[in-house]
Amino acid sequence: MKLVRYGDTGAERPGLIDPEGVLRDLSDHVTDINASVLGDAALARLRALDPSALPAVNGSPRLGPVVGDIGKFLCIGLNYSDHAAETGAAIPEHPILFFKANSAIVGANDDVVMPRGSTHTDWEVELGVVIGTAAKYVSEDEALNHVAGYCIVNDVSERHFQTQLTGQWTKGKSCDTFGPTGPYLVTRDEIADPQALDMSLDVNGKRMQTGNTATMIFTVAQIISHLSQLMTLHPGDVITTGTPPGVGMGMKPEPVYLKPGDVMELEISGLGKQRQTVRQDA
Known part of the structure; x- marks a missing residue:
């Protein structure tokens, strides 16, 4: 579904x-x-x-975040070996975990708003995983049984806030509108293998990111199992699982960042498409 x-x-x-x-x-x-x-x-x-x-809905209404009252918004960083390489980071020994504030969550096609003072706002297409049943101390073999479904997440990031404002990555990840999710929650029965999904992201019609979830360092099952050793994962929690190469901060010879008026278009096979216009906060 x-x-x-x-x-x-x-x-x-x-x-x-x-x-x-x-x-x-x-x-x-x-x-x-x-x-x-x-x-x-x-x-x-x-x-x-x-x-x-069921009643058909007329017109083309806005599609909101795929889950209401999301519990935890958990994020895995540097989970693609080629993305780690483009940022100059070492391959992590364990999944890198950070959180996005739930107030960052918006619909798949809502505007992305650059906060005041932003000069380094960046894009990241990611596979989102929605937990369906509570998971605590689960094995990798049983981990996917706790998944309700999957969705696209754009892990929008302000790199200066993330790396230069002292503290954890959360500062650059949690700005309002920095968590578009959707357009759909695709139930797990429709995704035969979450490690075989093509991913892409375009900015103003130019392909920036091309990848496949097969190149994750830690699989969805490994991530769920690992996190469940640390905390209970509850129904409605969302895990976003990392991004392939092609982010703005990794561009050569110079980084490229978003500006007002830019349009991001994201796609993951089987999960639909997102489209966001970037604007500046007043």
């Missing part, structure tokens, strides 16, 4: 995309796409519905 949340910010309604690409309303069956409907049993009930019997 492709589950969505559609409508104005803060008033999103639950829906799904049927096999013909039509947006259908789920409000008669669930109040939201949130932790309460991400477990296997709840998803099975939604899967059993006849999509053609």
Whole structure:
């Protein structure tokens, strides 16, 4: 299934995309796409519905963040060997973990707003993983059983804030609008192998990032297992799993950063597309 949340910010309604690409309303069956409907049993009930019997939604409404009331927004850094190389960083021995503030989360096609003083705002296409059932001390073999589904995340980053303001990466990762997610939550039964997904990101029509999740240093299963040894992963938690090469800070001979008016377009096979316009905060 492709589950969505559609409508104005803060008033999103639950829906799904049927096999013909039509947006259908789920409000008669669930109040939201949130932790309460991400477990296997709840998803099975939604899967059993006849999509053609659900009300079609007219027009092209805004698509909001794929999960309502996201719990933790966990991020893995430097998880592609070629991306680590372009930034001059060593290959990590364990998954590098940082957090994005939940207030950074927006819809897949919402504007990305450069904060005041930003000169180094950068892009990162990433595979997002949404937890469906609680995971604590899980093995790699059972880790993917705790996944509700997958989505695209743009881990937008202000590199000066991230590296020069003293402290953790969170400062440069958590600006408002720096976490577009979606457009869909694609349930795990539709993704045969999360380590075989093509990824791309364009800026103003120019291809910047091309990659595949096969080149992750730590797989989705390894990441979930590792994190579950440290903390309980709860339904509705989102993990974004790192980016392939081609970020602005790695460009040669000089880094390239976003400016107002730029347009980012992201795609991951099977997970849809994102499109964001960049603007400057007032």
